[in-house]
Structures are given as structure tokens and as C-alpha cells.
Amino acid sequence: MNPAGFDYYRAKSVDEAHRLLKAHPGAKLLAGGHSLIPLMKLRLSRPPAVVDIGKVAELSGITLKGDTLRIGALTTHAELSSSADVRKAAPALAEAAAMVGDQAVRNRGTIGGNVAHADPASDLPTVLVAADARLVAIGPSGERTIEAGKFFKGLMETALTEDEVLTTVLVPAVKAGEGTAYAKFSHPASRYAVIGAAASVTVRDGTCQSARVAVGGLVPRATRASSVESALSGQKLSAESIEKAAEKVGGDLGGDVLGDIYASADYRRAMAAVFVRRAIAAAADRAR
């Protein structure tokens, strides 16, 4: 597999990345390379230049301070899934990261690259939307923070501008009484999500105080399932009440349910409730 010709630059800092992006219109940022390089090899993407930010120190590291987990954009899926801080403060994120691709992909692919690529079948965006995460991007004119729910705009489309570099993912740590989980229907070949469901449930005395539920894989962008959320809150949690709430997800999917030769849109629509139910049940279980 031979990509078309391109120029390669390595940035040592975010500032340098900005300069290189400006100097080379159409250039693409390269982190772990697991989304961009396959596209380039297939010649579906032909950027004139690639700016490698893989060695930018300020983009790496995981820290848990107070009630916020700060995850550097270069954090790999393998690091996410094995980090004690992530497992403690964002269990669903660690769980989802362990389900991305295969071990080789998890060792190289990064959270920043994954999120910026915004493949609808990715796992992490769904979890981040359900977690009410925020994404920090630095552009030439400064830094801004974007809510995950507003970051994902559509099929491989985000709120990032051409000249912005995604630097950090901020995830609120789970609170007392809160449980989070991710349930996935994997494509047997790509291991992308045919359906991904993430849930965060806060429970007191067996009653759901609040819930955040998101689905991915079958919709163009990770999407909050608000009908499911409102059906859950205030409810005594039981297998029946969870199933009933999960069945509302059909109303949250919108008109653009995705399908392919492996799993049609109709089938995915029918399966969404199953995986939403499983995610909620697992999250509720952890909340206890």
C-alpha cells in the first residue's frame, strides 16, 4: 500500500504545530497515525503535508486533580485502559478503550486522534458524550474548551477549526453513587462499534437520581439519548424499568441511522435498546 507523495514535518511544541499548519495549507496532524495513515495508504486522503505531533511533550500524561481527570491528547488507548486514575475516575472510558481495535491499534492510537477523526463507529466519543467531558483545543488565537456534546458535529466532522490542535480531554470524575459503563456490539472485521452505548447513572436508595446515556456506531455522531435519560430519572431501578427506559432509545436516534452489509439500519435500530439496556444495567450495578 503506497500513499501519494507528501511532506513530513515533526513539531516539537503546539506552537510549532500551529506554525507548520499555517505554512502548509491542507496539512494534516499526525498523532498515533491509526486513522490517518490507512486513509493515506488507500489514497483516500492525500494531504500535501503531515505534521507529526507524536513527540509533543505537553500533549501527554494523565492527571486526576480534584473532580477532574485531565487526559493529554497523545494518551494511547492502552494507557487509558490500564491507567489506575482512569479506571477509578472514568471506568466506562477505560472499559471502552480496552475494546478499541486490537492490541496493536491500542498501543499506537491516541484519544486525541480518535476524537478529532470523529469516526461515527468509534468508541471513545460515545463515552465522552455520556460523561459530559470537555475538550480543550489551542488555536493561534488561544485556547478554548468545547463540551463533548457540541464537539461532534457529524460524520467525521468536529467543532475543531483547521488551525486548532486538540490538546486535552477533561472528564468529570465519577461521584459517590454514580456508575458508568460501556456496552459494545463489535463489527467482527474492523472491531469498530456497530452499536456503542455508554451510560452514567447516579443512584440513591435504588432510585435513579440522574442518568446520562449516549449511543454511537449507528448514528452519524455520538448522540445523547435524552428520552432514555428522562425515562430513567426518578425511577426505581429494576431489570424491567431499565428495559422499559432503554426501549425509548428509538426516539433519540434521528433519521440517519447507519447501516452496512454486515448490519442494516433496521437491525441496528432494533439492537440499540439491547445495548443501551446492557450499559445502563452495568452502570447501575457499579453505582451500588
Add this chain to the structure above:
Amino acid sequence: MTTAMKPSASATSSRVFGSGIRRREDPRLVTGTARYTDDITLPGMVHAAILRSPHAHAKIRKIDTARAQSAPGVVGVYTARDIEGHLKPIPCLWLVPNTDLKIGTYSALATEYVRYVGDAVAVAVAETPYQAYDALDLIDVDYEVLPAVIDPQKSAQSDAPRVHGEFPSNQAFHWTVTGGSDIEAAFKSAEVVVKDRIIQQRLIPTAMETRSAVAQFVPATGELTLWNTTQNPHIVRFACSVVTGIPEDRLRVIAPEVGGGFGSKIAQYPGEFLAVFCSKKLGRPVKWTESRSENYQATTHGRDHVQEVELAATRDGRITGLRCKVWAGMGAYLSTAAPGIPTILHGLMLSGPYRIPAVHEDVYGVYTNTTPVEAYRGAGRPEATYMLERLIDKLARELKLDPVDVRRKNLIPPFNDGFDVVTGLKYDSGNYEGALAKALDQVNYKALRAEQARLREQGTYLGIGVSTYVEICGLGPSQVAGAVGFQGGLWESAIVRFHPTGKVNVFIGASPHGQGEETTFAQIVADEVGVAVDDVKVVHGDTDVTPMGWGTYGSRTTAVGGAALAVATRKIKEKAKALAAHLLEAAPEDIEYASGRFSVKGSPDHFKTIQDIALLANVAWNLPAGMEAGLEATTFYDPPNFSFPFGAHIAVVEVEAETGRTVLKRYVAVDDCGPQINPIIVEGQVHGGVVQGIGQALWEECVYDENGQLLTGSLTDYAIPRADVLPDIEVLSTVTPSPHHPLGVKGIGEAGTIASTAAVYNAVIDALAPLGVTGLQMPLTPERVWRAIQEQKKGARR
């Protein structure tokens, strides 16, 4: 009953034959030091890339290569016009007789028409592979797109678009087999008939190494060396000579490390011949290596049958007749061995391990606008086994009998020395009931059925699937090869050469590419003449070095090549005996052999070792009158019959009704390949085979859209099995030696694939029985299973 007739070969545990020593191939493979074709770099080498048709069927109006010719680094761009007179069409080498075979011209570069997405249109050669691929973007081809046909059964209809305009229809051949009593009468008098329409979906072999060739033509000598990923370098040399006109004696084919083939590297392809053409044209070495996308588009596929089958039986479950029609998709061109696969390797195995008094099959080989179809692990036999095993389960359901009982009622009883089969074959030896009994024991079948019933009451759908099979391998007697139109022999050869120090080189004509014969063949020699396994090096894959052989496919390398090696080694032993007698001043009949020593009867201290003999034979200071110097033997072994491994597999699955997902709970394989030279290698072959067969049942399907675009064009869409979705495979065996093989061995490369697809399919359908689902097409994806369950629910509500 002679369930486990242990051969003399495994009588003592200290023997090298039968010991599970580690594969000597593995250190270089797992450390990344093995050298594949693409690792070969020669001074002055340039790189070729092939422009492939984006259309399944089109007329080429015009090709303009001017822009590509002048692109940076490009040294040549060639189209069909350039190869005319230099490359003859690629020959089909299995001309099955009495079939009205029609061979569409298979040119290395498309002339007037392209016939599948991936058909080669032009080749660009440049200093770097990147420049060669860049040049492809600059070749302008004006296509007139034509209607395409994909489905084999539709392609056989008279109004289908014609793949090869020169023929009256898309039918490439029509082959029939009829055996036993009158088939019409069998169905007329049948107490019960079950019918099925089966799609044997198209599969993509997916060898780990994609195809590659390096051609080095030396103008000064007129000699060509071709490094090539192939299963059969000697056939490549022969075919390459025919296509390129380079005489065979000046043509050397080397198969370096080959990263799997599964049948896809039997065939002859445009890529290799184009590399040769470009090297001749440019006077420089040329490398061509396909990408995975190209591999999926243009390296051969497997299976692709539509089968209409019916089984006649008595109400107590005795099969009285089997009749079927098969439309076998051949793709756009007849690949090297393609016509033989749905016919000889499929139709002649129609009756499987059962006594079926009457059989009849019509096979229609049809052209379609798709990638050519060739052998894929099992080649023809999985298509036969699956058909029969699926039908037998259907019959059992119809008669409300246990599927195991139906099998038992029909299995051929144990035999040690030949059983004449209704299709004309003679199975060599078999104990089908023995293998089945062992598999049933392993799963504790009765208890498992009780467990299944218990779980069903709780809404858990466990399924148990059984598959009993016999397969044909060890291809084969050359006389039969000739009679069935194979354009070559099917013998194998071996040279055993003892060096003065007692170390041994073995040269074989076969061409292992992952099967482990560098280890097992050393074990054969070590076992026969008492040298250490590590003192034997096995050399293969170089036509200038090894004797002629027909290659590694059809589980034939040990079954035929191993026999050649055993015979050659026994010749060495005879000569050693004669020389020992001379040196020990005894009569040859008084020389005894044991563990590498040749001693005089009655005086065991009076001996020569095989190493002594090797030295003395090579220095030749004192040989008996008339004995030639050296210790070397060559054998060309033509087997008297095929070999027929068999076994019984059982799959246990759980189907999750709410999603349709199948989870494999257990997999038991009992295979009988005769005595095992190396049980670890046998186990590895069973594992790989079983997994590929499971892949067909649950995940794999090559899909084209109606225009012939390949929708499963990469590993992100085409699902090959992964370790994390497979259970531990319980590998067991019985041992029934082949009566005609010098070592009794039969072959094990394909057995797993042949048995497992049906076992898993039957298990899933068994699981779905309480939900009313009685049949599905593969692969059994969650959606397919779920939809079938929904249909039944709807029906019940109605």
C-alpha cells in the same frame, strides 16, 4: 473393532516418528528474519504496479499512457498492445474431460474487454514503488461500461450478460457424475425426500503474505530467475515457459519463505508474467508486490456455489439417494486448477462416509464478472461435506430422529484395505464409527442433550452440531490425473544426500509454505536410518536445486512427498547394509539394522554406524565390486491411490436470541490422518483448518454489489476469525493407517476446514430449533439469525 490400529511406527515412544518436537521453521518466522519475496532486493531493481479495472465489465475504447510515461522515475508503461507476441494467454491446466469445456482467453493484460473489478489493464514500472503507483493515476482509460453478472445461477440463464462474447452462453463446462442404482427410481420409491437450496458463499483466502514476484532476466545469458510466492514452483516454471517462451532449462523459479497460500498460490497470475515481461523489456530486475486491496480484488477466491440438493431416504433414516445441481461460479477466467475443484474434488466425494446406493450430480461451471475462483483450503470437499451434513440434519429433523443415529445408520462400516464407493473412487481405509464414537464420548453426548433440554426451558438456546466427513487427498496417481484432465503428473520426488560427515540434505519437489515439513521430513529420515533430526536439513522451493515436483496443495505433501522420501531413505538403508556387509566381511542378509547401527547377526559389537557408512561411501576407498561411490538416493513416487482421511467434529454453541449472536462454547475435533509423524504439527493443522471452516460458518463472505463492485475489499469489511472469539479446540485423533502409503500416513492440512463449517452450522440450527428456525444461509451473522427468529415470531402471532 479395530478403532485405533496403532501402526508399527508408533510402537515405541523413543522413536522420532510420532514425537511432537518443535517446528524448526518457527524461530526465523517469529523473529522476523525469514526472507519473503518482497524482502528480495537486487542491484538496479525497478518496481512494477498494475492498473486494474474499476469496472466489472467494460469495453476498453482507448488507453493513453503518455502522461504516465513522462512521470518522474517511470521507466516503462505497457498495455495489451505491448505484450502481444511476448506473453501468451495464461493457460488453464485442469481440462476436465467430457464437459464441453470452453476456455475464455485469459490475457495478462486485458485486450478489448475487462471482465472483473481488478482485471489487469496496464503495468507501470518505475524506480520506486511510490512512483509506479503515482504513474497509475496518470494512465487514462476510456471505458464503455457494460452490464455485469455476479450470481452463478443467474449467469447460467440465457439472457445473462455474456462474460466471454465468443461463447454462446456463460457456461464454461457441464460435468455430471452418476453412481449406483437408478436415481429416478430411488426418488420415486423414497419414503421421504428432503430438499435444500444452499449458497456456498464466496470466500477470500487471505494468506498473511500477499502475492509478490521478483523477475531477473539476464540478457547476456538469456536466463531468467523468478522469485515468487507460490505453492508450486515447478508448475510456475512450466507455465512461465509456456507463457513467456523462455526455455525451461533457462528458467529458475525460487519460492522463498511463503506466507501461506490456502490454495490461492497454486494459480498462475498476470502479475508474475508481467514482471518477467518488464524485466526482459528493460534488462533490469523487476519487483511486483500486491497490496492487500489488490490481493482481495485479484488473487483468487474460493467456493461460490449455488446448490440445489435433495436426499431420498426411508422413514427409519436410511439414505437411498442423493441428487443435486450445482452452479459453480468460476469468475471471469478459468484459473489454473479451477475446473477440477467443483467436479473431481467435489462431485466424486458426494457420498461422503456413507453408503448411499444412488447418486447423481450436475455441475455447471459458469463465468461471472468476478475474481477467478480457485482452490481454497479443502477445495471442493468442504462444499460436498457441508451439503451432505446439512441435509442429513434436515432429514433427522424431518424424521424426528437424533442426527447421530441417522449418521450411524448410514456410515460405511470399518474397513482396512479398500472400499468401493458409488462415485467410482476406492477409499483406502476408514473407521468412521470409531471417530464418531470418540467425539461423542468427549462431549458426553447424552448428558449434553439433557443439559440442552434443561437450558431450553430457561430460555437459553444451546445447540449441538455434528459433522462426520471423509476427504480425498494425497493427489494422486498420475494415471488418474491424466484421465481426469489434469495437465501434469501428481507424483512427488525426493533426493536424500548423505555428506561425508554423516549430515544429510533432503531435496524435495514439493513446496511447503507453513505446513512444517522441514521438521516432519527430517523426522522421517531420522526415524528410518537413525541419524539425529538436527542432522537432516530439508531443502525445497528452488527449481535449480530440487528435483521436479508438483507442489504443495490438496494435503498431498506428506501423503505423496513423504512417501517419496521414505522410499528414498529406504534405498539409502539398503545400500548402507550392502556396504556394511562388505566392510564387516559378512553376507548382506546377515546384517541387522537397529538405531543407526548396521551389525552382524549374533555379534552386536561388530557394527558400522550410518555415519561410518556415509564417510566410507563418500571417500570410496573400499567399495564392493560394482557399487557406485556416494550415499545418495532419488525417488519419484507415484501413489497407487489417493488417501482418505476422515473424522467427526462436534460444535457446541449458544445463540443469544435477542441479538442473534452465536457464541462458540466448545469445539471437539476427532481426525484420523493415519499415523502422525509429529502430533504438535497435526494439532496445529487441525486448529488452523477448523478456524477457517468456522470462519465460513459465522463470519466470512465475499460480497459484490449488483454492478460487480467488491464490497468486502479489505480486512475492515471481510471478517476473518480472531482468537478472542474462538473456544479452545479439543483435538483428538484415531489412527487408521493407509494401506498403500509406505508410512501409512494420509494428510491433515484441510481436514479441519472440511469438517468444521457443517458442524457449526448444524449446531446453530439445532440451537434455533425451539424457535422454529430450520435453515439459513451462511455466514450466520447476528442479523441473519435475528431476522429468522423474528420471522418465526411473526408467523406464530399470525
